[in-house]
Amino acid sequence: MEKDVMNIIDFLQETKKTTLLENHHLNLPDLSFFRKCNEQYQINRGVYNTIDNWFFEYGIIHVIHRRIYILAFLNYVSETKRDGSTISKYIRFGHGGLTSALNSFVTNYINGYKDMKNFFQLND
Secondary structure, three states: OOOOOOOHHHHHHHOOOOOHHHOOHHHOOHHHHHHHHHHHHOOOHHHHHHHHHHHHHHOOOOHHHHHHHHHHHHHHHHHHOOOOOOOOOOOOOOOOHHHHHHHHHHHHHHOOOOOHHHHOOOOO
């Protein structure tokens, strides 16, 4: 049976049909979305919740926007962990490693957007 695995490419292809705000995966209930992340990136619930909370505290209030960032961050981490060393199917963080990885992600990808509220404006 084929797993229903999500990745960034799937989201980009699906946006041709719908907007990201209407994306099926991004609108799943929280536990279902976590399970998708767990299937793809093998993170546990505690790591997922910490990442979600970190982006919320960073200023990304809307759930769908946070989920986009969660997926982008997990993809970023999984790509940066492939440095030629032994590749594990799990994303692991040592003591302080998750916060360090989140800060690195923000520095490399978000740093140009000082006002996140303007970056994530919605037409409510």
